[in-house]
Amino acid sequence: MAADAAHGKIEVGILGATGTVGQRFVRLLEDHPWFSLRWVAASDRSAGKRYAEAATWQLEGAPPASAADLRLDDCTPGRAPRLVFSSMSSDVAGEIERAFAAAGHVVVSNSSSYRMTPDVPLLVPEINPGHLGLLAAQRRERGWEGALVCNPNCAAVVLVMALAPLARFGLRRVVATTFQAVSGAGYPGVPSLDALGNVIPFIRGEEEKLEPETQKILGSLDGDRVRPFPVTVSAHCNRVPSLDGHLVTASIELEERPPLEAVRAALCSFRGLPQERRLPSAPARPIHLLDAPDRPQPRRDAGLENGMATAVGRVRECPVLGYKFVALSHNVLRGAAGAAVLNAELMMSEGLLD
Amino acid sequence: MAADAAHGKIEVGILGATGTVGQRFVRLLEDHPWFSLRWVAASDRSAGKRYAEAATWQLEGAPPASAADLRLDDCTPGRAPRLVFSSMSSDVAGEIERAFAAAGHVVVSNSSSYRMTPDVPLLVPEINPGHLGLLAAQRRERGWEGALVCNPNCAAVVLVMALAPLARFGLRRVVATTFQAVSGAGYPGVPSLDALGNVIPFIRGEEEKLEPETQKILGSLDGDRVRPFPVTVSAHCNRVPSLDGHLVTASIELEERPPLEAVRAALCSFRGLPQERRLPSAPARPIHLLDAPDRPQPRRDAGLENGMATAVGRVRECPVLGYKFVALSHNVLRGAAGAAVLNAELMMSEGLLD
């Protein structure tokens, strides 16, 4: 993979660089120790423009100098570096990501198109790094020189981060209600006439994602496929007028009925490969168990550990299913751009980008 | 009971008239066909002031002329009319309401102090009008000439309105998550530094109220006591930055496993005594089943039928408990001031105010 001459960094590109998640990719890659942003692409009507002109910059100040002067390419594989992050909308992502992978690119995608595809890893580096084992079959069966890896839906990740340490207690059933921030819908996304002072108790296609994604992420690699984890998830997905951070309340059933203290300890002590290898974007502690009775709160806690930690609070008994708690992750960082960057870091540390 | 000379109306008073709920009482009584507001009381430091001066008016325009010039009394029974609505904060309500009932007043209370007291009806006129039968025991055992009746907590009422028509299907277990509006905490209540763009996943004392209140409201009168309805409720209570209207997502278990259409039909066709008797504050239909996939929404639907109807939507299957749905009621009207006025109307129609 072409290395950055000056700094020994790997060159990377972004598909869908001007959107809400694309802008976060730009920020995260600004001073990344391993990756150097060299290429950006967006829809055809932006092609040829300077990034700073084409993107309506939504984050603080102005686009980083390193990205501001890049010219937007169109979404074809020709001039892109080998490693490409993708945050395209799902209506176009399917075809384009496949074309890039077929042309030899490693596509680390935040789109939903291939998350449930059997030979595509739905990767959360703390939970299922072994799912990268699917890539051998992916290349063999598809004849690709490149590869395609996905991160989960931005609400699914909140739940699965909190459930992963508890799976060993015999996790069986989950009733989860989400409070999802407006940034989860991108830009322009949710009209303010819908969001202000309101709750919208419906997000198209969202509830249908939470159950299978949870089962796949927690599942075990079985030859060329992932055997789903046998948990039943019922989701109630809702949009609330918060900006960043998806909060989830969950009631769960654990077959082994451990004491509350064991549940808390399992959450607190949870660590994974990213922590062991000290990957650049890995949080020191994937889960922060908060003590205050009224935390976590999206506005105050979504940013913990640069938005890569999941905050959990109010772990207590549930008279119906056994246990209940509140969990929160930053939907654009741990739930999108940060997740993809961490996935690429894991692949790098596994030698998959050589 | 002293009747309004000019209009043949019954004179009423308000304990706690200057707060958020108190102001709603004032509005609801402004043109009430049966009741005429003649007396207002608040904390001692307001006593003697004109209502318009003492109350920081939070509703549109200015206080109604009928209330503006009333002088605030202190919270002692002497000069009050027989029928008194109470919206005092629960730290002082207990003693004062008891004193009024003992002195012969009929106290229709929105406070939480006596809701779970065995001989006090926790009244929802569409659901359990027969619980007024407790009043005989209440008078006999306490030696009161007056009476004390309560309405439920503003979040409990949302849930119980939607559950009541389904109880007959063998309602067994409920996991409910609330999205509660800031008006539920009164004034000044929730600081904007907490509420803006945030979710607060905790409301002190709230979750503990939902289970027993639901059991009592749905329970059956058994001599001098209410036998609780055998349903287990697990509540997750949360504050969101909406203004009025508590929304609840619920997953429920129905032993009889009726088809979804039967559940919808039971909700739609639900009627009670207030509808039959056409009580002035009764909604024509207690439950509005909304078809749009993204309704009910607090800002758009809390005001249905002057805030006295409960909106239900998204009735669908739950893979964990069997059924799930979204429900919404106006917390200050159906959940507080309107509930108490409807309670008084029911008592009037039962001859209990004679």
Place this chain on the structure above:
Amino acid sequence: MAADAAHGKIEVGILGATGTVGQRFVRLLEDHPWFSLRWVAASDRSAGKRYAEAATWQLEGAPPASAADLRLDDCTPGRAPRLVFSSMSSDVAGEIERAFAAAGHVVVSNSSSYRMTPDVPLLVPEINPGHLGLLAAQRRERGWEGALVCNPNCAAVVLVMALAPLARFGLRRVVATTFQAVSGAGYPGVPSLDALGNVIPFIRGEEEKLEPETQKILGSLDGDRVRPFPVTVSAHCNRVPSLDGHLVTASIELEERPPLEAVRAALCSFRGLPQERRLPSAPARPIHLLDAPDRPQPRRDAGLENGMATAVGRVRECPVLGYKFVALSHNVLRGAAGAAVLNAELMMSEGLLD
């Protein structure tokens, strides 16, 4: 003009019936004593659909039964009644409104296209009913059988309602800063990612409208033209996260330097032809002078007199220009749909719809 057989009402139509303002027209016409809604039109892709299906209903509950079953027509003059309200977006309004007026329709428009056209009245019935005199020249010069009348921009109307009673004191200069609600941008309009917890100090094209519209509305009819009122207006236009109600702070210069009490009295006592003739949508008092030091507030006061009154508060001295105050009007009612309906009522009372 074809009258409603059953009720003797005049039949009316709406161009642009599905948008934010269009939905308000539908509500206002639901039980209007003079007008009966019979025809709705929107963009071509909605043509043929039932109104209830084509419109994403944003107001409480569901569309009124009278409108729900109307089929959307396309925006051509053929089947429309003579009186047509228009709330089309300004990029298409120009051509379509002209076509309707040329075809004999009376177009009462909320669009910006013709507001500054010399032979089109920019009508505020309380202020300049005489500007209807322009219609004679309009018909003569354009050869139209119909007519075209406009109401002002939704921010301009707030300012001009408060300035009109003060014009006689020698109004010379105005510095006005607006706090405009998101509904002013229609639907989907302002993305919630822009609006939440934020202020956007820019609304495209808005500041340029306030000065000339103010001058024209306050101007005097001079033969076939309006002589602009000689006032200089400097506007700072801003979007804030309120829902309905544009608030304006204004510092003004009055040549005659009247005492503050005279300014307040002029505002309070302001009345016009709509009040005299008791037009159905006319507020009893066009201006409510509020006493509380912290009023008017958009959420609490925009709805005064069904959203047709302008609230003014904090009238006080300005060390720079002489006087300052705060004003507020409901931008979708007094500033759009309600304004147009009042314009039609004025025209009716002038015999211009015969």
Place this chain on the structure above:
Amino acid sequence: MAADAAHGKIEVGILGATGTVGQRFVRLLEDHPWFSLRWVAASDRSAGKRYAEAATWQLEGAPPASAADLRLDDCTPGRAPRLVFSSMSSDVAGEIERAFAAAGHVVVSNSSSYRMTPDVPLLVPEINPGHLGLLAAQRRERGWEGALVCNPNCAAVVLVMALAPLARFGLRRVVATTFQAVSGAGYPGVPSLDALGNVIPFIRGEEEKLEPETQKILGSLDGDRVRPFPVTVSAHCNRVPSLDGHLVTASIELEERPPLEAVRAALCSFRGLPQERRLPSAPARPIHLLDAPDRPQPRRDAGLENGMATAVGRVRECPVLGYKFVALSHNVLRGAAGAAVLNAELMMSEGLLD
């Protein structure tokens, strides 16, 4: 002044350490290169508690370890270090700050009590560092061994930062309208029932501060007094539902009538002593002139340069006063805690803490 043994840092304390501004002081002092937090005080009822217990922590995560275990002292001079930051509410600050200064402490205050006191510097280090010359008279006349220095009101600082570079053009008159964030009122501060979806066009005592503070800050030292700068300011102060960042729209009169480009250049090139001396909290550029037509925006731009830069945009002609623009500063950082820390750094660099 007692230096931190381990690091050679100066020990500092905070009066009013648990409030909104106090918590920001704690954060700013966490890793400060010159100062080390050793002492915290708050109201009597907190005295003796650990800081982490007494403060309802409102910022991300939890209080810094360095502060969490400090015991709250009461607000008396005995055990405090020589340098003390104060963010007490103004009703108690007056007496306590005087007591500390009299007892030999250097009090760097964010309170309003002494801002307009003739012998107290109202200090903005970029604008009027020379006003520290008042301290000689302050000590002489009052017999203090300590000293007292103030920073401006959090809305005044926005205006004065933008005006300072323009004073030389003959600044004469200003009409300013503020959009103030809720954090400006502290905690609990503004009730969410007032703030949500609303504008409150009144902040008690605020408008009265803007004119004299602006005149004093821009004034020139004349012996033992500051001669006010001859500018007339008319302020309209408003609360809006933003979280952090006070935005101001201003129309101004400049006697010399420079071209717009000269105004922009004066803003852009503005630098002061803190930049020259590279004080730790000084922004590299005190004023950022933003090009985008819709910036600055509070939520996106208040954090520029750690909240210490002022953002200015939309510099354009005003038909009434000549020039107009939009300005924004972070009210809790540049407008409160950060301002005080920068003041202390300036005093340190002047040798006033020796």
